[in-house]
Amino acid sequence: MNSLEWRAVIGLGAVYALRMIGMFMVMPVFALYAKDLPGNVTAWQIGLAMGAYGLMQACLQVPVGMASDRWGRKPLIVLGMLVFAAGSFIAGHSQDIHWITAGRIIQGAGAVSSAVAALLADVTREQVRTVAMAIVGVGMGVSFILAMVLGPVVSGWIGVDGIFTLTGMLALLSVPLVLWYVPAEPPRHVPTILSLRPVLLDGQLLRMDGGILLLHACMTAVFVAAPFALEQTLGLPGEQHWKVYLPMLLLSILPVFPLVRWAEARGQARPVLLGSIGLLSVSLALAGLLHGSSLGLVGALLLYFIAFNYLEGSLPSMISRMAPPEQKGAALGVYSTAQVLGGGLGGPLAGLVLGLWGVSGVLCLAAALPLLWLTFAVKLAPPPLAASRSLNSST
Numbered sequence: 438m439n440s441l442e443w444r445a446v447i448g449l450g451a452v453y454a455l456r457m458i459g460m461f462m463v464m465p466v467f468a469l470y471a472k473d474l475p476g477n478v479t480a481w482q483i484g485l486a487m488g489a490y491g492l493m494q495a496c497l498q499v500p501v502g503m504a505s506d507r508w509g510r511k512p513l514i515v516l517g518m519l520v521f522a523a524g525s526f527i528a529g530h531s532q533d534i535h536w537i538t539a540g541r542i543i544q545g546a547g548a549v550s551s552a553v554a555a556l557l558a559d560v561t562r563e564q565v566r567t568v569a570m571a572i573v574g575v576g577m578g579v580s581f582i583l584a585m586v587l588g589p590v591v592s593g594w595i596g597v598d599g600i601f602t603l604t605g606m607l608a609l610l611s612v613p614l615v616l617w618y619v620p621a622e623p624p625r626h627v628p629t630i631l632s633l634r635p636v637l638l639d640g641q642l643l644r645m646d647g648g649i650l651l652l653h654a655c656m657t658a659v660f661v662a663a664p665f666a667l668e669q670t671l672g673l674p675g676e677q678h679w680k681v682y683l684p685m686l687l688l689s690i691l692p693v694f695p696l697v698r699w700a701e702a703r704g705q706a707r708p709v710l711l712g713s714i715g716l717l718s719v720s721l722a723l724a725g726l727l728h729g730s731s732l733g734l735v736g737a738l739l740l741y742f743i744a745f746n747y748l749e750g751s752l753p754s755m756i757s758r759m760a761p762p763e764q765k766g767a768a769l770g771v772y773s774t775a776q777v778l779g780g781g782l783g784g785p786l787a788g789l790v791l792g793l794w795g796v797s798g799v800l801c802l803a804a805a806l807p808l809l810w811l812t813f814a815v816k817l818a819p820p821p822l823a824a825s826r827s828l829n830s831s832t
Contacts, residue, residue: 438561438569441620445560446569448619449553450576452514455611456521456549457577459604460490461584462591464660465682469668469675470597471534478534484661484788486538491657491781493545495774499633502551502770510556510622514549514615521547522608529601540601545777547608551770558769559622570753581749582686589678636760636767644817645756646775648714648810652748653779655717655806658787659741662799666728669796681735689742696747707819710751714814716744718807725800 438446464487471483505513521544528540554570561569591600636642667678700709720740727733753772760768790798 442561442569444618445557445620446572448614449557450573451614452518452549452553452611452619453573453577454580455607455614456518456547458580458584458587459525459600459607460544461581462588462600463597463604464657465585465588465664465678466592466597466600466675468661468664470592471537474532474534474537476534479788480792481785481788482534482538484784484786484791486534486541486784487657487661487788488781488784489538489541490545491653491777491779491784493542493781494548494550494777495781497546497548498551498774498777499767499770501548502555502767502773505552505555510552510559511615511619513552514556515612517547517549517552518608518611518615519547520544521549522605525601525605525608529598529603529605532598545781548773548777550773550777554769554773556619556622560620577749582690585682585686586679589675589682592675593677633767633771636771639768640816641759641818642756642768642771644813645752645759646772648748648814649752649772650775650779650782651806651810652717652745652752653776654783654786655721655779655803656745657780657783658790658799658803658806659721661784661787661791662796662803663738665791666724666734666796666800670729670734671731681738685735685739685742689739689746692743693746693750697751700751704819706751706755707817710748710755710817711811711814713744713747713751714807714810716740717748718804718811720744721800721804721807725797725804728796728800 467487468483471478471486501513501517524540524543524546526540527543528537531537531540557569557573588600591603595603664675664678667673667681668675671681673680696709700706720737724734724737724741727737756768756772787799787802790802794801
């Protein structure tokens with residue numbers, strides 16, 4: 438990549454990280470925080486507050502992405518980050534579950550993921566675009582790992598309300614990055630009619646969209662149940678959960694990159710994808726059955742994170758290679774919508790199940806979602822090799 442492309446990768450990767458690290462830090466600690474808020478907060482209200490962000494993102498991701506096609510990527514990204522910061526400050530300055538939910542909704546209105554991905558595509562050449570997206574994806578994974586470790590620790594220092602406020606401040610830091618560091622988007626033809634029809638009729642893309650929806654619904658459900666399981670089984674208060682998350686997440690990432698390299702080199706991306714989906718289901722079924730045992734709970738969650746990390750890293754790369762170049766922005770918008778919709782649906786559903794059947798019920802629900810994914814993932818065509826498109830692209 439040339440220097441401008443590296444600036445795009447670093448700058449837009451930082452935008453993703455600054456927006457999401459605070460969001461990720463909230464996930465492992467919010468359920469325990471919310472249950473102690475005034476007003477007899479119910480399990481369903483906890484799940485709704487967790488999922489409200491994703492539901493709003495799901496409503497606006499495609500419209501914001503299409504608006505960025507017409508009015509430019511940078512203005513929409515800056516506006517979205519300011520809205521996201523406002524929602525963070527609202528959630529951080531309230532002890533009422535309804536106002537916190539409202540803040541989460543406003544956070545979700547800052548739906549910039551599709552616009553950021555489109556800008557990255559605009560300022561990188563075709564032959565390096567997959568690599569650029571993969572690097573940004575790795576940065577997101579690092580943010581996730583750091584946030585899972587830091588969330589319980591930081592909440593012990595400044596509280597969950599402080600994490601929300603910190604999230605808003607980090608979001609504001611991204612604005613000068615976008616305005617003055619990320620390269621300017623090149624001039625492009627803006628079509629008078631923008632249509633999603635070709636993307637929505639592509640069966641292969643829809644299978645990937647359905648997969649990311651179920652993966653994130655599953656993830657949200659896990660983080661509704663896991664804090665309670667760790668507290669009940671290991672006797673650890675929320676601020677000490679990092680003692681479990683840190684070694685678990687570090688260990689889970691070790692096999693992922695060798696597996697990605699092997700799958701790409703041998704053309705085995707599809708079978709490894711299917712195997713990872715199966716591992717996701719098996720690990721969560723074991724967690725549901727064994728969460729009363731310390732060894733069983735930790736072992737099952739370790740297997741879950743291995744499968745999750747592989748899938749979270751490989752899916753964006755696969756869809757970027759499957760999407761037609763002329764529909765890449767639309768495809769990324771639909772993909773991002775499915776991603777956040779999964780989290781938005783998983784939270785309230787898991788909260789409802791938690792109130793009815795407890796931690797075991799939520800983990801069994803999470804185990805069923807990958808099985809549903811497998812019913813249509815088995816029809817997924819092998820993705821094109823990562824290098825194939827670059828060989829046919831101009832420099």
